[in-house]
Amino acid sequence: MKTLSEKTSVEDEKHLILLTLNDYLQGRPVKDIDRLRAAFHPDAYIRTIIERKLVQWTLPQYLDLVAQATLQECRPELLSYTWDGDTGAAHVQLTFATFRFIDRFNLVKLDGKWLIVDKISYREELQ
Template sequence: MKTKIITLLLCISLSATVCAQDSDYTLIEKTVSYYLDGGTNNDFETLKKAFHKTATMKFIRNGKYVEVNAIEFFKKAITPGPKQNRKTYVSYINISGNVANAKLQIDYETFSFIDYMNLIKIDGEWKVVSKIFYRKKN
């Protein structure tokens, strides 16, 4: 009897962990969707919901390392206009407690962006705290 109770409690505990991770997965998908949808629709207000105010973006431009505040970068880069012709994908999401990373792909006709986002759960909300990316020719 004691073994059955311990087994039952273990199963309940594992189920709760799986459910919590499913919930976090969905919340992370929502966060990265703000970024993807905001970019596709040229909607800065939606895009910035994905990022913590101090989030960084790091990349190589003309062979040189560049690091910028992500929100400030997109504030200058995004101008209202028609929806962009691109396809977006969430390749994977990895979660470890209150941190996660996600790999995203944004395909245009002649090139693609591969984005790696690092996220932290702050006060129950997932935010991108850093982004690195690579632009590849198709």
């Protein structure tokens, strides 16, 4: 028996994954909370290291932080993505004037839509 992902062509699958990644890459720089929310599974976690400690937020907590952030010019980039069946991963970065976020996502495909279920992020200060 074929799974849903086996019935979808490679090009169709790429398109579906890119829809989700673009919701993040285009939504985050302009603080489009609805578009960001659409990219994530409702139970997603966002994690980073702050002062040598693991910090994590639920999706609602993360969206609140983004909504409160200062709006800055940003260059979003998709560095890579891959998938096997109904799971995938992506590597992106958002470059601001003085820092960049380097993000890695775990993705799942549910009901024909790819969603970010886990985000780990690194903040790199720029010289």
